Amino acid sequence: MKKLSAWLKENKITEVECVITDFTGIARGKIMPCNKFIDEKGIRLPESILIQSVTGDYVDDDVYDVLIDPAEIDMILKPDENAVFMVPFALEPTAMIIHDCYDKQGNPISMSPRNVLKKVLSLYEAKGWKPVIAPELEFYLTKRNADPDFPLEPPIGRSGRQESGRQSYSIDAANEYDPMFEDVYDWCEQQNLDIDTLIHEEGTAQMEINFRHGDALSLADQVFVFKRTVREAALKHNMTATFMAKPIGDEPGSSMHVHQSILDSKTGINIFSNEDGTQTESFLHFIGGQQKYIAACMPLFAPNVNSYRRFLPGTSAPVNVAWGIDNRTVSLRVPDSTPAARRVENRLAGADANPYLAFAATLLCGYLGMLERVAPGKPVQGSGYEESSAESLPLNLEAALECMENSDELKEILSPIFVQAYVEVKRAEYQNFKRVISSWERKYLQMTV
The missing domain is CATH 3.10.20.70 (Glutamine synthetase, N-terminal domain)
Structure with a gap:
């Protein structure tokens, strides 16, 4: 003290x-x-x-x-x-x-979400491994709405107009909310939140903030603090910010993509890459574990009734356990990167997920895969949206909870x-x-x- x-x-x-x-x-x-x-x-x-x-x-x-x-x-x-x-x-x-x-x-206390993440990280520590993650968090800005029976609307920007239509990666559309984001950046700096890039996402007044890669526990703390910070900044500027997975019916959902790599604790070398730059067996087993155990962890990635609206047909959210290289249509994307930065991006989690539990879940899936040497399926070439998910992912909260409840592995470890x-x-x-x-x-x- x-x-x-x-x-x-x-x-x-x-x-x-x-x-x-x-x-x-x-x-x-x-x-x-x-x-x-x-x-x-x-x-x-x-x-x-x-x-x-x-x-x-x-x-x-x-x-x-x-x-x-x-x-x-x-x-x-x-x-x-x-x-x-x-x-x-x-x-x-x-x-x-x-x-x-x-x-x-x-x-x-075993029910504490932060303790759950610390327990999973201790499993890695015992193996001499150090997880490194980088979350990407999406959210919507909306007009203030005192009546929950009314649909949410985009807020009024600097121009005095509401945003209309989708504005993916638009600089001008993001700049409509500059006064609010100036406060967000100032407040994040005062709190030492390691945020990186601001992006206007696909939805109307939908934004994304990327965090720099780092320690999983520290970043879970930062995401938790960041959500509160953004909500307060929005209120100051007569708006609201929501991290609901699907706040607006005809707009894309909001996700929390989690990039993951594992370092050797002693050398600091990424265990997903060999010396010659090729992928290691550990890398493939990590993916295999995610494919095998994600269904049991689904309530930790999609914790609310609203979470599953993000997975409806025709949405841009991947609803599968497929993997592929530089492929945004699968749940487990491997970005096209240098061998030192080889990583797996879990694109399944919603922005509404508790960061401690979502990070714990995705790292646990990968850990079990490496422990059990689980071989992954073949990487998907082209669109993965047609990949069947009916047998692999529960697509409503009831089914997901039953799947989690029946997982002996989760009970034993968590x-x-x-x-x-x-x-x-x-x-x-x-x-x-x-x-x-x-x-x-x-x-x-x-x-x-």
């Missing part, structure tokens, strides 16, 4: 946000004066907040009693000195500090309690969703059936 206390005093911090994430990726925790935080001998939170659904509800009582101690005991939160961020949009000097969750005996908790929370959310009557049902069934 000495290093952290010195940083807080040096930056004249008066308030501290002590934060963890739940399954959805919502920031939960406590806000306290800086002096109290420094003097505190351990911040505590009820373990039950980890299994709170996106609607604020909990699982049924019979399941709740299995997942949570009947005494409703507290977790012990410990700050990570490498996960400290300024909050540039706060009214007074404020720091957000990401914490890890432990029980009273000092054991990591723990049975995490798998059960995650599945039950997502089922509770799905039951809530099914209680809502949609406008489609009223439009087509009210006067006809």
Whole structure:
């Protein structure tokens, strides 16, 4: 705590946000004066907040009693000195500090998303491997909308007009929102978020931010902080930013592509490439593992009912477990790169995925592939959109949860309690969703059936 206390005093911090994430990726925790935080001998939170659904509800009582101690005991939160961020949009000097969750005996809480990622990274560390990732995150800017029954619309840009039509890679279209993005870049710099490229994506007022490659845990923290930062910047400029996978019916969905390579921890050399520049067996096995286990991890890549709207026929999202070189129509793309930068891009995850869980899932699939020496299928030449996915990928939340629930490998590595908790929370959310009557049902069934 000495290093952290010195940083807080040096930056004249008066308030501290002590934060963890739940399954959805919502920031939960406590806000306290800086002096109290420094003097505190351990911040505590009820373990039950980890299994709170996106609607604020909990699982049924019979399941709740299995997942949570009947005494409703507290977790012990410990700050990570490498996960400290300024909050540039706060009214007074404020720091957000990401914490890890432990029980009273000092054991990591298995339901914590950050602990899940740390557990997967420890498997790599034991093998002498170091994952390197680079996420690409898409999102939409929209007009403020106080009524969820109304569809979202593009915001008003600098020109005073709404964007119309698709503007892939348009510089002028992206510049319509320059005042907001100036704040985004300034705030990201203040928070040491390692963002790289801004792109106008295919959808109307759809943007993409690329992060520089680096450590998986650090980048999961950064994506988590970035989402909050963009939402705050949009609000400041009378807009909203949404990371829903499919926020607008006739527009493309938003993804979170994850580039992955693995280094030898001692030499720093990419284990996906031989000395002569050819691909290694480890590279092929990594792909094979992703093909074999992605279906079981699908709820971690596509966690919400809305996530699966991104995979409807005719969308630009690849709905398969195929791989190919420099091929954007497959879920597992191998960019055309130098041997030192050889990597696998998982294009399946949605922007709505919890970054800790999505990174853990994709790295776990690759790890199991290398461990089991799983041979991949043949790389796809040409369009992969015709690749059959019916037998390999669950394409709705119900089927995906059942697939995850039946995975012995996930239970063994990530723990049975995490798998059960995650599945039950997502089922509770799905039951809530099914209680809502949609406008489609009223439009087509009210006067006809």
